[in-house]
Amino acid sequence: KQEVTQIPAALSVPEGENLVLNCSFTDSAIYNLQWFRQDPGKGLTSLLLIQSSQREQTSGRLNASLDKSSGRSTLYIAASQPGDSATYLCAVKDNAGNMLTFGGGTRLMVKP
Amino acid sequence: GAGVSQSPRYKVAKRGQDVALRCDPISGHVSLFWYQQALGQGPEFLTYFQNEAQLDKSGLPSDRFFAERPEGSVSTLKIQRTQQEDSAVYLCASSLESGSGNTIYFGEGSWLTVV
Numbered sequence: 132k133q134e135v136t137q138i139p140a141a142l143s144v145p146e147g148e149n150l151v152l153n154c155s156f157t158d159s160a161i162y163n164l165q166w167f168r169q170d171p172g173k174g175l176t177s178l179l180l181i182q183s184s185q186r187e188q189t190s191g192r193l194n195a196s197l198d199k200s201s202g203r204s205t206l207y208i209a210a211s212q213p214g215d216s217a218t219y220l221c222a223v224k225d226n227a228g229n230m231l232t233f234g235g236g237t238r239l240m241v242k243p
Numbered sequence: 244g245a246g247v248s249q250s251p252r253y254k255v256a257k258r259g260q261d262v263a264l265r266c267d268p269i270s271g272h273v274s275l276f277w278y279q280q281a282l283g284q285g286p287e288f289l290t291y292f293q294n295e296a297q298l299d300k301s302g303l304p305s306d307r308f309f310a311e312r313p314e315g316s317v318s319t320l321k322i323q324r325t326q327q328e329d330s331a332v333y334l335c336a337s338s339l340e341s342g343s344g345n346t347i348y349f350g351e352g353s354w355l356t357v358v
Contacts, residue, residue: 174247174334174349220285229299230276233285
């Protein structure tokens with residue numbers, strides 16, 4: 132059974148810092164990996180999707196990398212802003228099945 | 244509507260009561276998913292529909308949980324004889340299809356508290 136772990140569980144940084152969020156998964160037979168953002172009391176918003184054949188994806192100040200063989204992904208946020216404060220969730224879709232398996236999330240607070 | 248709509252947003256149920264949670268996916272979306280999210284944790288898969296067909300219900304935690312999508316659009320998640328451990332946010336999501344490149348859109352969730 133696929134298991135997804137995110138480290139750290141919580142992170143507080145001053146505005147302007149570059150930061151890295153980590154995600155690991157136990158079964159490397161994945162179809163794709165996604166990073167989501169969740170604001171308090173809200174649903175999830177997809178940030179980046181990386182196909183299993185890809186190594187990274189970029190959107191604005193966000194960059195996500197994927198190392199399938201080692202079961203790891205990182206989300207890099209450049210020049211963090213208070214508006215980046217949210218919970219960031221990593222999710223994988225396995226080759227078998229249609230569901231996403233989520234990590235527990237990293238709660239990020241960016242202080243002005 | 245513009246996004247996935249869920250109702251009610253908040254529900255307080257007495258232990259033993261039945262509840263029904265509704266999801267209106269984005270028009271034309273074939274795939275529909277239900278997830279359960281406990282406080283401080285990531286969402287966990289409950290069930291998946293492709294049009295009206297329930298193709299995967301492996302995540303439903305017990306036979307008290309039942310989901311349907313009779314016309315391939317609106318879906319209802321029903322929980323019978325609610326228990327305290329059912330307290331969670333129930334998230335609905337939809338996508339055009341369950342393909343590799345299709346974006347999945349989540350609703351804001353139905354927050355269930357069982358007292």
